[in-house]
Amino acid sequence: MLKTTASRPAAVFMAMITALALLTGAIAVPILCRPFYYAHIGPLELEASTGLTQGEIQTAFDQMLDYCQGRTDTFSTGVLPWSESGRSHFADVRVLFQLDLQALVLSLGMLAGLGCLVWRGRLRPARLLGRGFSFWAGAGLAAVFLLVGSLAALDFDRAFTLFHALFFPGRDNWLFDPAQDQIIRILPQVYFRNCALLILALLLLGCAALIAADLLWAKRQAQQRKKLVQNS
Numbered sequence: 001m002l003k004t005t006a007s008r009p010a011a012v013f014m015a016m017i018t019a020l021a022l023l024t025g026a027i028a029v030p031i032l033c034r035p036f037y038y039a040h041i042g043p044l045e046l047e048a049s050t051g052l053t054q055g056e057i058q059t060a061f062d063q064m065l066d067y068c069q070g071r072t073d074t075f076s077t078g079v080l081p082w083s084e085s086g087r088s089h090f091a092d093v094r095v096l097f098q099l100d101l102q103a104l105v106l107s108l109g110m111l112a113g114l115g116c117l118v119w120r121g122r123l124r125p126a127r128l129l130g131r132g133f134s135f136w137a138g139a140g141l142a143a144v145f146l147l148v149g150s151l152a153a154l155d156f157d158r159a160f161t162l163f164h165a166l167f168f169p170g171r172d173n174w175l176f177d178p179a180q181d182q183i184i185r186i187l188p189q190v191y192f193r194n195c196a197l198l199i200l201a202l203l204l205l206g207c208a209a210l211i212a213a214d215l216l217w218a219k220r221q222a223q224q225r226k227k228l229v230q231n232s
Contacts, residue, residue, distance in 0.1 A: 004124040010114075011125035011133045017110050018137035018210065024104035026202040030195040031069065031097055037061055040191050050185050052079070057186050064183055068094045069101075077183045086181035089173040096167060131214055138210030141203060149200045156193055 030036055038058060041047065046057055060078035067075045068090055075087045117123035125133050152159035164174050176184035 004121055006124050006126035008126045008128065010123055011128055011136075014111070014114055014125050015133040015137040015140070017107050017114070018134060019141045020103060021107035021111055022137070022141060022203065022206045022210070024100050024107060026199045026206065027100050028104055029202055030198055031065075031100065034062065034065065036195075036198065037191065040194070044188055044190060046186050046188075050182075052186070060183060060186060064090060068097045070094060070098050080182040080186075081180065082183060083177070083180040085173045086176060086183065089168075089171070089176075092168055092171065092173070130218075132217065134210040135214035138207035138214075142207035142211075145200060145203050149196075152196065156196075157189075160189065160192065 041054055041057055046052070047054055050057070052060075056079050060080050063076040063078055066072045075082070075090060114123065118125070128136060164171075168174055178185050
């Protein structure tokens with residue numbers, strides 16, 4: 001049986017797909033984990049500031065999120081009124097949410113397929129500069145988001161505005177009038193900041209795990225080679 005040649009393009013591609021899976025997975029957590037939002041209702045005193053009950057707040061959030069996740073085609077925010085402009089913004093959000101979830105499923109599927117090829121010996125990603133693809137996926141993604149996180153920490157308000165300008169180009173429907181789109185009253189900016197912090201924390205933990213996994217693998221390989229030399 002011929003030995004599979006180490007492939008540099010495969011290593012680069014697998015690093016990119018791994019980074020994509022980690023990024024989209026981290027973003028998906030606050031999208032899918034509704035208790036993360038519920039945990040903010042008490043500390044942010046949303047019942048007192050809005051005059052709504054916790055049940056009404058959760059229902060409004062759940063119905064909005066059901067629409068953004070694609071669970072329903074009907075937009076609603078519970079007892080809270082909304083405008084057509086507000087609905088159109090959440091339609092834009094719906095596109096981004098579904099794009100993230102689809103990219104997550106696709107990247108995980110591709111990783112599973114590539115992993116199967118590696119396991120069967122039909123594909124062997126090269127080690128780039130002595131490190132595996134998981135190391136470069138983690139190191140590259142960590143470097144980018146440490147920089148982004150540091151800049152956002154300096155001025156979150158400006159970063160928040162820049163985010164919307166980047167992902168909703170030419171649109172201003174994300175600037176809500178609380179009198180017309182009262183959903184914004186239960187979505188304070190602190191919540192979005194905490195979502196960003198959660199995503200960053202998950203990314204950095206994931207990157208650390210990828211880097212550590214590669215370093216441990218390299219250490220075990222070195223130990224095995226040392227034993228072979230000693231036994232020869």
